[in-house]
Amino acid sequence: MFVLKKFLNSSDATVEAxxxxxxxxxxxxxxxxxxxxxxxxxxxxxxxxxxxxxxxxESAKAPExxxxxSTGKTDWSHDAFDAPNTVLAKISQTVNGAISKKFNIxxxxxxxxxALNTNEFEAYSKQEKCDVLLLPYFVWCKxxxxxxxxxxxxxxxxxxxxxxxxxxxxxxxxxxxxQSKSYILLCSHRTRDKKCGITAPIMKKEFDSxxxxxxxYRDPGDDRPGGVPVIFVNHxxxxxxxxxVLIYNREGEFVWFARCTPLNVKPIxxxxxxxxxxxxELVRNARKYAVTW
Numbered sequence: 425m426f427v428l429k430k431f432l433n434s435s436d437a438t439v440e441a442x443x444x445x446x447x448x449x450x451x452x453x454x455x456x457x458x459x460x461x462x463x464x465x466x467x468x469x470x471x472x473x474x475x476x477x478x479x480x481x482e483s484a485k486a487p488e489x490x491x492x493x494s495t496g497k498t499d500w501s502h503d504a505f506d507a508p509n510t511v512l513a514k515i516s517q518t519v520n521g522a523i524s525k526k527f528n529i530x531x532x533x534x535x536x537x538x539a540l541n542t543n544e545f546e547a548y549s550k551q552e553k554c555d556v557l558l559l560p561y562f563v564w565c566k567x568x569x570x571x572x573x574x575x576x577x578x579x580x581x582x583x584x585x586x587x588x589x590x591x592x593x594x595x596x597x598x599x600x601x602x603q604s605k606s607y608i609l610l611c612s613h614r615t616r617d618k619k620c621g622i623t624a625p626i627m628k629k630e631f632d633s634x635x636x637x638x639x640x641y642r643d644p645g646d647d648r649p650g651g652v653p654v655i656f657v658n659h660x661x662x663x664x665x666x667x668x669v670l671i672y673n674r675e676g677e678f679v680w681f682a683r684c685t686p687l688n689v690k691p692i693x694x695x696x697x698x699x700x701x702x703x704x705e706l707v708r709n710a711r712k713y714a715v716t717w
Contacts, residue, residue, distance in 0.1 A: 438481040442704045446677050446712055449695040453703035454687040461633040462686050464626045468619075469685045475664040476683075481704070484662055484680050486711035487532035489581070490672070491519050492557040492609075492657070494538035494548075499614045499621065504535040504658040510551035514570045515577075522574055527581060537612070537656040539644050541566070559672045560713040562602040563590065572596050603649035605640065606697050609670040612656035617663035627667050628654050630686040634693050652697060662708065671696055676713040681706040 442448055493515060501507070505516035516533055524531045538557070540548040547553040555566040556577075561584055568576060576595040583590060590599055610628055614621025631654045635641035642651030660668055665682035669692065672678050677700045681692065684706060695701045702710060 449701035484708040488529040
């Protein structure tokens with residue numbers, strides 16, 4: 425049954441294309457229902473006939489730079505970056521404009537549920553300041569404002585490109601390495617699509633429960649190295665394929681899974697987080713970054 429399912433859902437060409445980028449798992453992409461910790465209604469993950477029939481491979485792009493902005497929220501306005509005269513609007517303009525053009529790279533930016541800086545909560549809650557995580561580099565730039573945004577990000581990304589040592593500060597921002605093993609991103613943008621707002625909390629509950637068994641779960645504020653934070657992000661595209669699951673491994677693997685349910689969680693943790701291997705039948709895109717630590 426597994427071999428037949430793989431054949432029906434993933435063409436030989438897709439398997440070959442994916443395998444040239446990242447290793448492909450030979451294990452089933454789903455676990456037995458008895459191994460799933462979370463009770464849920466299957467109707468939450470029901471796909472339209474069009475979503476089932478549409479090939480997943482290359483239905484999304486793998487960015488060269490992904491910027492994650494801490495907001496402490498799990499849902500946002502329709503366009504999370506459209507509030508004028510805020511640092512979020514400035515970051516979006518900078519990343520998708522000046523940074524993309526200067527370094528000739530593809531970029532992606534998302535708001536996230538990652539917590540705000542409590543020491544300067546008022547400035548952060550008013551979107552006068554923010555912290556961003558730069559992937560695949562696993563580097564934080566903290567204390568970005570409208571005034572220092574472009575200069576700080578330009579200088580920091582220049583160090584990535586030139587493979588220079590990380591500075592401790594750039595233009596008033598603090599630079600820190602993130603010690604997580606991986607990041608798992610789930611679209612929870614209910615304002616954009618109700619289904620994402622329903623599926624994301626279910627998926628996170630299952631991921632967190634399975635991660636606890638593997639001793640990889642981390643509570644917010646627990647900065648022990650080697651954990652796997654599961655975070656909510658705003659619209660990523662392709663909500664008809666929900667649940668979308670984006671994964672960055674510290675070793676440089678990126679994969680964008682789709683059409684996921686809680687039954688995919690345990691195999692994803694075992695194979696993708698644990699071994700850097702992917703399931704072609706679930707892959708929208710993948711990338712192997714040449715990161716050095």
